[in-house]
Amino acid sequence: MSLTRRQYQLVCSAARKRASQVSYSAAWQALGRQLDLPFEQWLGAGNKLELDRERLSLLCSSVKALYGLDPLFDELEGDRLTLAAKTANEKLAPVAPEQEWVLVRPCGVTLGLPVTEYSLRLPISQALTLITALKLGWVTVVENLDVFDAWQPELAALNDVPGLLLFNGSQQQYSAKGVKALLQACPIPVYAFGDLDPAGLAIAWQLPKIRGFITAHDLASLAHIPHINHSADYDAQHNQAQFLQAQDLGGWQALTQLVLSQRLSIKQQHLLAHQLPLALYSLCSSAAYDTLRCSVGSDKV
Template identity: 30%
Template structure:
């Protein structure tokens, strides 16, 4: 990481405010890691959850503990001196994860990559270097936002939902975080193989804004009984923290699917985390966007 970006990220996690100027470096960071929510064209909003992810990222990739290092500690140092404040072994570990993504098949199905078929047990996936993959025998991809859901996908109703919408045999991909895979690697893989994408994530302003601009996204996943899901598991604080101009533009989106879901979230004034769909028999559907 560049010294200037490290200083900016330290300020973000060490201050209670949530909105920060959308400079070139911070915009690139948001695009690369999928952390933060654009607010208009001049600011990026970071929630408490985002700040936790940034803290983990600083520790994992730069060996920096935001609880111990202040932005001022980097001032006046050369780049080499700045890197001396980080832990070399953690930097090396980050390099090992370059170009890697986390994949599996839909529950009850086999993964077909490079001419091979592989069935994995529950709570298992492959960590692969996508640049070493020469062929994918899956016609589409399901990108899962949260790791807990990716890991316990067999405890959701996603397989039936994909089949009903014509997305059978989807390759399941974890969107990535600071430790397991990374969003920019996932996007590069999807672009290289031109896979149509179904998104399975939280139903809240931040995730819907991301869905609206996710490359080659064709559909999103939501409960069949959306009202009931919001009544049972909706979170008003989640909505209040994330609502902003970027989300409000979706209320009039030309995409019927995005417009319908955005207006329902807005009407409910709640967000719905996808972990609520684990182990509860929540019927799912795939909605075109």
């Protein structure tokens, strides 16, 4: 067991405030075991740890001896390389390795590289520089990595100008935090291409500055295509469906209602494998609701 960021922050707070008492929480109990300090002997009334100057000093010196960090002065700042100069536990750093990087793929423009297929892992600042330098007209966030690698956009709304595909990231691959940071600073229109299911819509809806969602052009016929809709997967997305129903979705309302009413869970991979024409649905305002209703038929919404 190792020191957690939360435990270190608790010690910092107590030491810097010269707290006379702290609640003997599970985090403090685990900390006592790690530091081999007799916290049970420090207990007072109301399950409070009684702290005086001597105990606070012992607490800080124990943390410093084991982890190299002085709770009175050292902050958990920066990335792991920065924190590695202070402590053996570099994972205490608040900035994860992928958090300031994104995976992108330019479309409709060449970088003069001796390869035809490539993607670039870039710091957020350099990705923004690339957008400006190449005079790109759009960014599209792609939910799944295999689709990000293979998809060649063929939408008139996108092909008029070159743009940038941006992998959304996941807990295992790249960083969703980095994606959100890039989008917050993005100077050009941003769209999303995701799974047509509650999870896919929820992911896209929570991204900053999303103006539209890319999915099948003929929405009304999707439920009738054999072996494309994964109903069991839709059932597993109950929490995401509830989340969407609790939001003021504005222009996203019609597309969400279509997915929920027809119990759709259609993945990006199936849209591409079935070679279904795609369309960009503008979702930036509630006015988009009527347009989308007309495109799918009012009896389908």
